[in-house]
Amino acid sequence: DTGSAAATPIDPRFDIAYVTPVTIGTPPQTLQLDLDTGSSDLWVFSSHTPASQVRGQQIYSPDKSTTSKLLDGHTWSIRYGDGSGSRGNVYTDNFAIGGIMVETQAVETAEEVSSSFTTEDNIDGLVGLGFSTLNTVSPEGQLTFFDNAKPKLDAPVFTADLKYMKEGTYDFGFIDESKYTGEITYVPVDTDPGYWTFTSSGYGVGSGTFSSSPITGIADTGTSLVYLPTAIVTAYYRQVEGATNSRSYGGYVFPCNSTLPPFVFGIGEAKFTIPPSYMSYAAVTDGSPTCFGGLQSSSGIGINIWGDVALKAAFVVFNGEEPPTIGWANK
Numbered sequence: 001d002t003g004s005a006a007a008t009p010i011d012p013r014f015d016i017a018y019v020t021p022v023t024i025g026t027p028p029q030t031l032q033l034d035l036d037t038g039s040s041d042l043w044v045f046s047s048h049t050p051a052s053q054v055r056g057q058q059i060y061s062p063d064k065s066t067t068s069k070l071l072d073g074h075t076w077s078i079r080y081g082d083g084s085g086s087r088g089n090v091y092t093d094n095f096a097i098g099g100i101m102v103e104t105q106a107v108e109t110a111e112e113v114s115s116s117f118t119t120e121d122n123i124d125g126l127v128g129l130g131f132s133t134l135n136t137v138s139p140e141g142q143l144t145f146f147d148n149a150k151p152k153l154d155a156p157v158f159t160a161d162l163k164y165m166k167e168g169t170y171d172f173g174f175i176d177e178s179k180y181t182g183e184i185t186y187v188p189v190d191t192d193p194g195y196w197t198f199t200s201s202g203y204g205v206g207s208g209t210f211s212s213s214p215i216t217g218i219a220d221t222g223t224s225l226v227y228l229p230t231a232i233v234t235a236y237y238r239q240v241e242g243a244t245n246s247r248s249y250g251g252y253v254f255p256c257n258s259t260l261p262p263f264v265f266g267i268g269e270a271k272f273t274i275p276p277s278y279m280s281y282a283a284v285t286d287g288s289p290t291c292f293g294g295l296q297s298s299s300g301i302g303i304n305i306w307g308d309v310a311l312k313a314a315f316v317v318f319n320g321e322e323p324p325t326i327g328w329a330n331k
């Protein structure tokens, strides 16, 4: 099998996250979920989510599906890097993305979600596409959609073609040659503890010299920005007039009319350029002349994260063969 599904920005003003339509159950219930390679739980707003915590999200009702089965005695609870979280119980049911159907997918139904999920009415839940070792279901961990779908895919891969303020695509089971230019550069993935962890070959700021130094980090479709070591981040903002590291805004900000250099990162011998428009992420509040940077320091996180700001500068292949690799191509 092969399949494709849209990745649509949830906000027309800036790319904070992307959602993809999925169907769950019989008859199919359609929800818009955030495909997140930085986690491995598939959870949804549901008929079990208190009404006070639901604000416009689509919900999954297992009781309305003739193919749902309660996974008795199983629970889940997850906390994300930005402090948001959710928990609940587990069903198995039919689950499809882009026409790829998994009959007994573990679908984690939320009994509680944190306030940032309640306020984000465009996200009905997440599809974790990290490695199944990260799944939080207890007492038995469950498989991700990708692990369940892999045996029926023409190739054990999925690709991300995220776009700047535009609809992109996730493809499953094939590599669409029309979506990239030149060659795909594959590098090894370290699957411990369960992210798509790889090592970049270095970085450059604008037309400055390229610094060939290894940067190990995760490819994370669920994270909006890029988080790298402080030395790299300060080297970048040193080139931006009026940039400061703002405690109140929680990161590097600068006057929106400042000229930003592009940011270059290496994958093997290949180079990828994040254009200035992606590096000026968003005004700190609507209409403010102060903008928040798309590149921020990872010093408070503990891992480097290549989030959407970097991923949308490339066509990315998540290769689930043994051993897994990750491929990057220009587009």
Ligand SMILES: CSC[C@H](NC(=O)[C@H](Cc1ccccc1)OC(=O)N1CCC(N)CC1)C(=O)N[C@@H](CC1CCCCC1)[C@@H](O)Cn1ccccc1=O
Pocket: 016, 017, 034, 036, 037, 038, 039, 079, 080, 081, 082, 083, 084, 116, 120, 123, 126, 195, 218, 220, 221, 222, 223, 224, 225, 227, 292, 301, 305
């Ligand atoms: C430094 S990991 C921060 C990151 N969460 C973000 O990137 C959020 C995304 C968002 C989406 C929609 C509305 C609001 C915010 O956005 C910001 O935090 N932003 C954007 C806006 C900026 N003004 C401030 C900074 C994050 O926890 N991702 C996790 C998945 C997310 C969780 C929240 C919902 C969307 C999916 C996940 O892959 C990160 N992970 C990665 C590895 C290990 C653990 C872990 O947990």
